Amino acid sequence: MTQYMDNLKKMMAAWNTTDTGNQAALVEAALEHNVHFVDPNHNIIGRQPFLDMVCSTQAKIPGAVYAHKGEIGFQNNFCRYHWTIHLDGKLIMPGFDVVEVNDGGKIVKVIGFFGELNG
Numbered sequence: 006m007t008q009y010m011d012n013l014k015k016m017m018a019a020w021n022t023t024d025t026g027n028q029a030a031l032v033e034a035a036l037e038h039n040v041h042f043v044d045p046n047h048n049i050i051g052r053q054p055f056l057d058m059v060c061s062t063q064a065k066i067p068g069a070v071y072a073h074k075g076e077i078g079f080q081n082n083f084c085r086y087h088w089t090i091h092l093d094g095k096l097i098m099p100g101f102d103v104v105e106v107n108d109g110g111k112i113v114k115v116i117g118f119f120g121e122l123n124g
Contacts, residue, residue, distance in 0.1 A: 008110025020071035036112045044117030
């Protein structure tokens with residue numbers, strides 16, 4: 006498996022664990038120290054702010070399950086994929102991300118969008 010795919014899976018796993026030690030290890034392994042994460046609710050830089058955002062989101066939606074949906078596309082150090090958030094087996098939010106990785110496969114930027122992409 007290529008390193009970027011492994012790191013995308015680790016980043017998603019960080020959303021699905023509440024063990025703060027495990028979250029920190031996943032984030033450190035997958036994200037660059039100065040990762041930039043932006044979505045409609047956040048615009049943050051750094052691993053610790055990312056971890057704080059994950060914990061805050063988990064507190065607002067306890068028990069939510071985050072997952073990739075479908076295939077992950079990759080070109081020139083950029084990935085795109087759809088994701089879902091489920092709670093009690095029901096879809097509560099779909100979305101998609103565009104992610105930039107460095108040559109070593111570590112995540113340097115995540116641009117997240119809420120909802121379906123219609124076109």
